[in-house]
Amino acid sequence: MPEANAAFQQIKNDALDHVQRFYDGSKPVIMVGTATCGRAAGALEVLGVIRKALDKEHVDAAVLEVGCMGHCYAEPLVIINKPGHPAMAYGYVTPEIAQRLVRDYVIGEDPSLEFTLGALEENDLIPSIYDLPRYSYEQHIILTNCGYIDPEDIRQYIAKGGYEALDRALRMQPQEIVDEVRESGLRGRGGAGFPTWQKWEACRDAPSKPRYVICNGDEGDPGAFMDRAILESDPHQVIEGMVIAAYAVGARYGYIYVRAEYPLAVRRVQIALRQARSLGLLGRNILGSGFNFDIKLFQGSGAFVCGEETALIASIEGKPGIPRYRPPFPAVSGLHGKPTLIDNVKTLAYLPQIINNGSEWFAGIGTEGSRGTAVFALAGKVINTGLTEVPMGTTLRQIIFDIGGGIPNGKRFKAVQIGGPSGGCLPEAALDLPVDFDSLSEAGAMMGSGGMVVLDEDDCMVEVARYFLEFTQRESCGKCTMCRLGTKHMLEMLTDITQGRGRVEDMETLQELAEDIKAGSLCGLGKTAPNPILTTLKYFRDEYEAHIKEKRCPALMCHDLIAYYILPDKCERSCDACVGTCTVEAISSNRKGIKVIDQEKCVKCNTCLDACPPQYNAVIRLSPPELVPASKDKK
Amino acid sequence: MTEEPKQILQGTGKVLKEFSKKKENLVPILQQVQNQLGYIPREAMLEIADYLGIPDMDVYSVVTFYNQFRRNPPGKHSIRVCLGTACHMKGGYIVLDAWKRRLGIEQGGTTPDREFDLDTVACVGCCAMAPVTVVDTEVEGKTSPTRVDGILLSYKLEKEKGSKGKGKGKSKGKAKSKSNG
Ligand SMILES: Cc1cc2nc3c(=O)[nH]c(=O)nc-3n(C[C@H](O)[C@H](O)[C@H](O)COP(=O)(O)O)c2cc1C
Ligand code: FES
Numbered sequence: 093m094p095e096a097n098a099a100f101q102q103i104k105n106d107a108l109d110h111v112q113r114f115y116d117g118s119k120p121v122i123m124v125g126t127a128t129c130g131r132a133a134g135a136l137e138v139l140g141v142i143r144k145a146l147d148k149e150h151v152d153a154a155v156l157e158v159g160c161m162g163h164c165y166a167e168p169l170v171i172i173n174k175p176g177h178p179a180m181a182y183g184y185v186t187p188e189i190a191q192r193l194v195r196d197y198v199i200g201e202d203p204s205l206e207f208t209l210g211a212l213e214e215n216d217l218i219p220s221i222y223d224l225p226r227y228s229y230e231q232h233i234i235l236t237n238c239g240y241i242d243p244e245d246i247r248q249y250i251a252k253g254g255y256e257a258l259d260r261a262l263r264m265q266p267q268e269i270v271d272e273v274r275e276s277g278l279r280g281r282g283g284a285g286f287p288t289w290q291k292w293e294a295c296r297d298a299p300s301k302p303r304y305v306i307c308n309g310d311e312g313d314p315g316a317f318m319d320r321a322i323l324e325s326d327p328h329q330v331i332e333g334m335v336i337a338a339y340a341v342g343a344r345y346g347y348i349y350v351r352a353e354y355p356l357a358v359r360r361v362q363i364a365l366r367q368a369r370s371l372g373l374l375g376r377n378i379l380g381s382g383f384n385f386d387i388k389l390f391q392g393s394g395a396f397v398c399g400e401e402t403a404l405i406a407s408i409e410g411k412p413g414i415p416r417y418r419p420p421f422p423a424v425s426g427l428h429g430k431p432t433l434i435d436n437v438k439t440l441a442y443l444p445q446i447i448n449n450g451s452e453w454f455a456g457i458g459t460e461g462s463r464g465t466a467v468f469a470l471a472g473k474v475i476n477t478g479l480t481e482v483p484m485g486t487t488l489r490q491i492i493f494d495i496g497g498g499i500p501n502g503k504r505f506k507a508v509q510i511g512g513p514s515g516g517c518l519p520e521a522a523l524d525l526p527v528d529f530d531s532l533s534e535a536g537a538m539m540g541s542g543g544m545v546v547l548d549e550d551d552c553m554v555e556v557a558r559y560f561l562e563f564t565q566r567e568s569c570g571k572c573t574m575c576r577l578g579t580k581h582m583l584e585m586l587t588d589i590t591q592g593r594g595r596v597e598d599m600e601t602l603q604e605l606a607e608d609i610k611a612g613s614l615c616g617l618g619k620t621a622p623n624p625i626l627t628t629l630k631y632f633r634d635e636y637e638a639h640i641k642e643k644r645c646p647a648l649m650c651h652d653l654i655a656y657y658i659l660p661d662k663c664e665r666s667c668d669a670c671v672g673t674c675t676v677e678a679i680s681s682n683r684k685g686i687k688v689i690d691q692e693k694c695v696k697c698n699t700c701l702d703a704c705p706p707q708y709n710a711v712i713r714l715s716p717p718e719l720v721p722a723s724k725d726k727k
Numbered sequence: 728m729t730e731e732p733k734q735i736l737q738g739t740g741k742v743l744k745e746f747s748k749k750k751e752n753l754v755p756i757l758q759q760v761q762n763q764l765g766y767i768p769r770e771a772m773l774e775i776a777d778y779l780g781i782p783d784m785d786v787y788s789v790v791t792f793y794n795q796f797r798r799n800p801p802g803k804h805s806i807r808v809c810l811g812t813a814c815h816m817k818g819g820y821i822v823l824d825a826w827k828r829r830l831g832i833e834q835g836g837t838t839p840d841r842e843f844d845l846d847t848v849a850c851v852g853c854c855a856m857a858p859v860t861v862v863d864t865e866v867e868g869k870t871s872p873t874r875v876d877g878i879l880l881s882y883k884l885e886k887e888k889g890s891k892g893k894g895k896g897k898s899k900g901k902a903k904s905k906s907n908g
Contacts, residue, residue, distance in 0.1 A: 129860035132853040164855030226802035313813030317852035350796045352758075353851050355864070393754055393793035396849065410753035411785075412792035471854035478855055509812060545812045545854075559815050563849065569792075675825060675872045695828065697821050697872045 099380050100259040103371050107250035115173075120153040120198050122146075123171040125239055128356050129317070130479075133167035134186070137179045142186045145194040145244045151196060159325020160667050161239030164478035166209060166300040168310040169239070172197060178211040181221055201520075204699070224477070231457065233465050234441040235481045239604040240324035245359050246367040249328040255373055257444035261336045262444055266296065269340040269447070277463030278450035282308055282399075282436030283541050284513065284616070285462070285529035291433060292302070294423040296341040298431035305385075306408075306427070306434040309350040309357070310392050310399035313512030315460035316543030318467045319437040320417035321479055323350065327364035331387065334516060335374060336447060338385040341433050345383060349404055351392040358690040367654040394566035396513070400615050401434045403424075406550075414569045415615035436541065438467055458484030462528035470496045472545035473503065482527075489523040492546055503548040507631070511540030513567075514620030516627030517553060536627045537619070552649035553632040554639050558586035558626040564617060574612030576606055579621050586625070591652040592716075594640035599629060648713040651696050655717035658700075662710035670700035670711060691720065732770050738763040739771040743778050750779055753789055757796060765801040768781045779802065790813040802844035803870060806830070808870075811850030816870075817857040823870035826860070829879055842882075 115121060124130070124139045139157065146153050161169060166183030172193065173179040182193060189207055196202040202217065210221030216717055221227075237584060241248040249255070261269055274289035307330060311319040321331065334346055348365075368374040376384050377682055389410050397403045398413035405427050407413035426432025442464060446454050455463050462484040468491060468564050472475050475497030475609045482491060486507060494497070498504050507517040515536035518525070525531050532539050545557065565579040582605055585598050608620030613619050629636065645653040658670070658679075665685030677694035679700060687710075689700070701711040714720055728825040738799060742759040746752040753775070767790055776783040790796045808814075817832050827833060830843050837844040852860050856868025870878075 128851065128866060129853050131853055131858045132868040134857065158729055164853075167855070311852070312849070313812075314810070314815075314850035315854055316850070317854055320852035353848060391755070391758060392795075393758065394795035394848075395793050407754060407793075408751065410750040412788055414792075469854065471857065472816055512812070543812070545816060547816060551816055559812070575781065675876065676828070695824060697825060698818065699872050701748070701870070 097259050097263070097381075099372065099378050100255070101212075101375075103255070104250055110247045111251040117175045118152075120151075120175065121173040122153055122155045123158045123173070124155070125160055125167065125169040126157040127239075127321060128354070129160055129321070130167045130169060135168035137187055138168045138170065138185050138190045142194055143191045143192055146198070149194070149199060151194070151199060155299045156242045157244070158241060159238050159243050160321040160479065162235060162479035162481075163209065163476070165476050168248050169209075171212065171240075173212075173316060174198065177203065178213045178215040178218060178220075178480070180211055180218070181209045183209040192492075193560055197691065207559065215634070226480070226497075227488055229482055229490050229495055230480055231465055231483050232481050233457075234322060234326075234329065234438060234467065235479060237329065238321060238479075238672060239265050243325055243327055246364065246371065248326055249326070253448070254444070255332055256329055256334050257447035258335055258373065259379060261339055261384060262379055262448050262557055263524040266340045266342060269336065271341070272446065272451045273649065274451075275345055276446045276454040277448065277458075278439065278442060278454065279440045279529060280436055281438035281442075281467075281541065282513075283538070285539070288435065288439055291421075291423045291435070292337065292341050294421065295343075295431045295433040298424045300430055300438070302345060302430060304427045304430060305334055305343045305346040305431060306401075306404065307339045307346070307348040307437055307440055308399065308401065308404060308434055309348055309354075309437045310404060311351060311354075311394035311541065312567075312621060313514075313543045314396075314398040314473055315436035315512060315539055315545045316541055317471075317507070318479060318542045319467045320354050321469075322437055322441055322467075323354070324360050325362045327357075328368065328449050329441045329444060330437055331361075331364055331368055331374065333379065333443035334387060335385055336443045337433060337435065339383055343433065344384060344386075346387040347390045347408060347680040348387055348389040348513075349390045349392060349398075349408065351398075352394050354369075358389065365389065395569075396563070397569045397615070398615055400617065405432065405616070411568070414571050415617075417614055424468060432438065438542075438635065443506070451483065459526065459528050461680050462532050466539065466542060468527075468542045468544045470544050470546065472509070473499050473548040473551070474546040475500050484528045485526040487526055491527065491544070492523070496546065499548050503550065505546070506549050506551060507547045507553060507556075509536040509547060509556060509624075510543070511562050511623070512543045514538060514616060514623055514625045515540045515543075515554060517547070517631065518627065519631040521631075529599040536623065536630060538623070548645055550643050550649065552590070552629045552647035552704065553635045554586065555591055555644075555647075555649055557625045557628045558583065558590050561586055563619070568617060568621075569615070572618055574614045575614075575618030575621065576608045578609040578612070579618070579686075582609075582622070582625060589639045589651045590638065590645070592639070592643040594636075596640055596641065598637055603629065625709070642716065644713070644715045648715050650715075653717065654696065654713045654715045655691060656694055656696060656698075656700060656712050657666055657712055657720045658687050658704075659683075659710045659712060662708050663687050664705075664708050664710070667705065667708065668702040668706060673699050673703040675699055691717075735768050735770045737885060739774045739842060743775070748779055750781055752784075753779060753781075753786065754793075757786075757790060761796060766797045766799055766828060768798070771859075800837065800841065802841050803862075804843050804863055806843055806845045807848040807851075808845070809851055809853075809857070809859040809861070810847045811854060811857075813854035813857040814850070814859050819858040819870065822858050822870050822875065825875040829875060842886075 126135045143606040168185045170182045210219040226564040278288045279285040400415045403413035403415040467481045565583045570576045663686045671679045678690045704711040772786045776786045860870040
């Protein structure tokens with residue numbers, strides 16, 4: 093292969109120069125994670141406090157905003173890299189802690205170990221964050237830079253080896269790239285796990301022109317945030333992957349489709365596109381290779397079904413996002429009827445490293461049928477909520493317990509919802525399943541794009557099924573009758589069950605309807621909509637039965653089947669924590685100083701249960717509500 | 728009242744100038760118009776259809792298809808309760824109830840004084856902070872019913888401070904121009 097391209101070498105040297113000047117070892121560098129998860133926890137406030145404190149003390153330090161490291165549970169996160177010391181990560185940083193970190197560590201010499209999550213490099217003094225058990229399971233490929241570079245500065249990405257793969261790819265034959273992707277075994281990360289190279293080849297072989305490449309960043313699964321985090325933390329990796337894909341299939345134009353709910357991702361992608369263009373890494377004659385390719389950002393408008401490729405294309409064309417029958421597949425006839433390659437954010441993000449490290453390296457990770465790593469967003473009842481990247485084949489148990497840290501508050505694990513509205517709920521017995529494209533489908537769920545919501549004993553499985561049906565029913569575009577009316581009918585039945593009006597025969601009807609909807613729907617939305625019902629019926633039938641036969645919600649969640657009650661013998665006379673916090677003034681003290689809930693007024697908002705001090709634990713929920721003893725003294 | 732259609736046409740016209748007459752621009756145009764006006768009034772839809780040379784019906788069907796577009800004026804502050812999976816399971820529906828109760832409106836509604844509008848959103852990608860409410864552009868993590876009261880109180884205090892401190896100043900003017908738009 094010929095030498096690295098001189099134009100690229102120059103860009104790389106400039107970037108290295110800049111970054112070395114930045115980290116010249118003379119001054120501390122402070123990084124604050126300001127992805128959306130950090131912001132929700134108050135990162136911008138922390139950032140402001142740090143800047144102000146440094147200013148006030150006239151400290152020469154560099155402050156920069158980075159993306160998400162994946163430790164969302166510990167946000168806001170701050171990294172302090174002080175010359176002569178290992179870089180340190182701090183979690184749960186409040187404005188007060190930020191102030192102290194500046195005073196005691198940036199200016200002083202006390203690394204404030206009480207606030208640290210660990211050092212970011214091995215050293216003799218301070219335990220490293222990588223000694224945490226989770227890191228023996230994790231393997232970062234596309235999360236490598238997330239949280240460690242400034243996503244709004246392309247030079248930081250380049251200094252970490254960014255765009256080298258593009259330079260290399262442009263000196264390869266397009267066919268060589270497709271071959272490399274085939275040998276790597278890369279399968280699409282958007283949900284279906286389709287072999288990536290097959291789509292590429294179909295697109296490249298399609299005769300008509302121009303061809304398009306679309307990056308699918310719609311991430312409609314309500315409970316998933318991998319693509320958001322990647323676009324916010326390391327957008328260039330996705331752009332680089334897209335240009336490589338475009339070169340391989342001979343595309344001229346590209347779109348990055350980001351959902352409207354992700355304004356920060358939109359902004360950071362826009363900045364990244366501008367910077368890539370200004371360095372000649374995008375646009376006309378990329379790196380002097382004669383290859384032209386430019387990317388536009390397209391903002392979605394809040395419709396789940398637009399994540400489906402043909403609907404997404406319709407929406408870029410200015411039409412309602414309604415899926416159409418395939419074939420023809422978009423690779424042959426997509427945007428404006430032209431060959432269109434459409435890949436998920438993560439799929440594209442893997443490409444630079446596959447080109448750099450070779451297909452063999454990638455194929456050596458993961459399992460036989462599913463190569464490489466998988467990125468999961470852990471949420472719900474799990475201690476370490478956030479992102480994780482693990483080799484395919486890691487078990488659910490390892491992800492939830494060893495990486496996620498298990499269930500908070502000593503509660504019992506009940507199920508994990510995986511794959512979003514198209515996936516299912518898997519019980520304890522399925523925890524030793526390896527996570528890859530095929531094993532989970534056998535259990536009735538699917539890997540989906542990577543959303544994983546952990547549920548504990550307080551979560552009602554009938555309610556989970558109802559929730560997803562409500563979602564798919566609302567998001568159904570209405571084109572197929574089975575999907576439009578079938579989901580509505582199922583939702584009505586589930587609502588009846590959660591409200592105590594279920595009938596025994598409903599369980600059979602649900603099962604039958606589910607099969608019909610699967611058969612009678614055009615796109616994945618309808619075909620997979622019944623999965624949450626089928627899996628809960630299969631693994632948690634006893635909960636359906638309790639709702640139907642006893643009008644009881646075993647998880648004490650369904651509002652119509654529970655009541656809040658204060659145990660008189662546990663209630664402490666001198667305490668009135670619940671009275672003050674009750675949002676509807678439904679709690680009063682009786683003559684003996686014992687608190688009583690007025691069931692007529694109670695809106696079941698759970699505030700009193702949270703407010704009751706743990707040493708009393710007097711507030712409980714009862715199901716069915718009839719269990720609440722009739723109150724003897726009302727006034 | 729005569730001001731209102733004029734403002735709509737002006738706002739819409741300003742947006743249209745930045746786009747070529749291609750149907751492909753319909754969704755971005757609608758997004759910009761909504762940014763300008765806070766919603767997409769009938770008059771704006773007609774203008775856009777005219778500009779792009781497409782049937783009014785096509786614009787209407789796109790506006791009604793996508794959840795993002797609203798057809799009635801918003802409040803001064805927007806409240807978006809997340810009902811994604813993680814938020815729902817961590818009590819997002821309880822939070823929504825609390826907002827409804829406090830604001831006295833249903834999902835999709837605007838308070839009579841046009842201070843707040845209330846709606847839901849399916850996951851803003853902050854599931855780790857569930858349950859989440861997006862207030863204007865701020866993502867508020869771990870919103871409980873008591874936090875709802877806290878947020879409302881801070882807006883109330885801010886408003887009182889604004890109208891006392893500045894008299895006929897900024898906040899009042901802003902409220903007025905928005906409610907006209
Ligand atoms: C209802 C529905 C929603 C979808 N949502 C997404 C999504 O949010 N993101 C995504 O990448 N793919 C989504 N897909 C899959 C896409 O249709 C398409 O298969 C994918 O973008 C291909 O990319 P990949 O080969 O890289 O996986 C969805 C499919 C369906 C049926
Ligand atoms: S479910 Fe609410 S932010 Fe994701």
